[in-house]
Amino acid sequence: MPEKKATVMIVDDQPTNIHALASLLKVDYRILTATSGERALVMARGESPPDLILLDIVMPGMDGYDTCRRLKDDEATRSIPVIFVTALDDVEDEEKGLNLGAADYISKPFSPAIVRARVRNQVTLKLKTDMLEKISLQDGLTEIPNRRKFDQKLAEEWGRARRDGQPLSLLMIDIDQFKPYNDHYGHGAGDECLKRVAQAMAQTLSRTSDLLARYGGEEFVALLPGTDETGCRHLAESLLEAVRSLQLPHGLSDVAPHVTVSIGGATHSARTPKTNPETLKKSADDALYLAKQAGRNRYHHESGYASPITD
Ligand SMILES: [Mg+2]
Incomplete structure (x- = not known):
């Protein structure tokens, strides 16, 4: 694990679902939570955006698909990977989520080990991408921006x-x-x-x-x-x-x-x-x-x- 904990945001309209995922992940990550898509967008655009978003699909108001679409449409939040977490296990739903730019998909009921592994994979990838992005914008000799x-x-x-x-x-x-x-x-x-x-x-x-x-x-x-x-x-x-x-x-x-x-x-x-x-x-x-x-x-x-x- 990196020295500084990466941040995972869990978005679900059911607090019990948030709790179940948070208890699995809170040892390894800093956890942010949101009970609506609208709130998730505000937090993702905020001062300390998450490194990964676990996103419920079925929510009142803005659903998970809509939330994902808006995250991917916004330059400021586009690079945050999204994993859909849902009870919907229809292949078409999975395809729809991935086509919207989601990085991965977890179906409920989920296995704790698989959730941890999928989250770890996406967070590792995100941190590497961030590091490469930083290097590509920095002058190698003077270590100031290029x-x-x-x-x-x-x-x-x-x-x-x-x-x-x-x-x-x-x-x-x-x-x-x-x-x-x-x-x-x-x-x-x-x-x-x-x-x-x-x-x-x-x-x-x-x-x-x-x-x-x-x-x-x-x-x-x-x-x-x-x-x-x-x-x-x-x-x-x-x-x-x-x-x-x-x-x-x-x-x-x-x-x-x-x-x-x-x-x-x-x-x-x-x-x-x-x-x-x-x-x-x-x-x-x-x-x-x-x-x-x-x-x-x-x-x-x-x-x-x-x-x-x-x-
Ligand atoms: Mg829901």
Whole structure:
């Protein structure tokens, strides 16, 4: 079993049925219960969604088939495996459940050993899938989110910003003169530099809504939801300072005796007509170019704001 208990949600309109399954599974899993399909949907979309749902078919109101259909239609709950638990033992019912995307089927009266085995199989599979998903969205070297994760998050936050009328800021960040650093100190030291810079910046962006990702090579990107130009400027200055404070020696830099970054920022607000996430990225990239042109180790915003030089 994994160190942290996986969570199984049992959905059944009969509390005695819930009790029977819960008593079988509560040693190995954290148990959530719901006595209706409606309630199950709310809980599955909540803060701590289950890793598996055991779903009764015959329930008043929203039945198990309907509940399953809605779980599978919603991006947020689609990946949670569903096992139907039912007294219906007709082959057609089983087929219907599986066609709706259910992972498995348990008929009542059930054998405790078989319930445990089927639950264990699905939970193991789910945890593996989650782990692979996490790995596929993470940069292997710096252990911060990768470009794929960033692009997903940008699409989500762009939609949210448009709905809520909230500003959305984006920073493009480059380590200054990284190629000479790599050539001079070697790739091992270069990797270490990338990790240290990534960690220092990740610690600086402490709000859970902010996302720092490695965009490729020595390029990073930060997405700052709900952040206007002023907030964006403060965060960018903090990032510049966090990297300077590492005091990683850089003998070949003509910017400073230590490793520095250049940052370009752009802000989408309800007032600025920006057509899509790509234009926001392009604006931040253009601002980054200006920060480099002006001598690096500084921040430039698309609006024309440029940071004062501090070292
Ligand atoms: Mg029932």
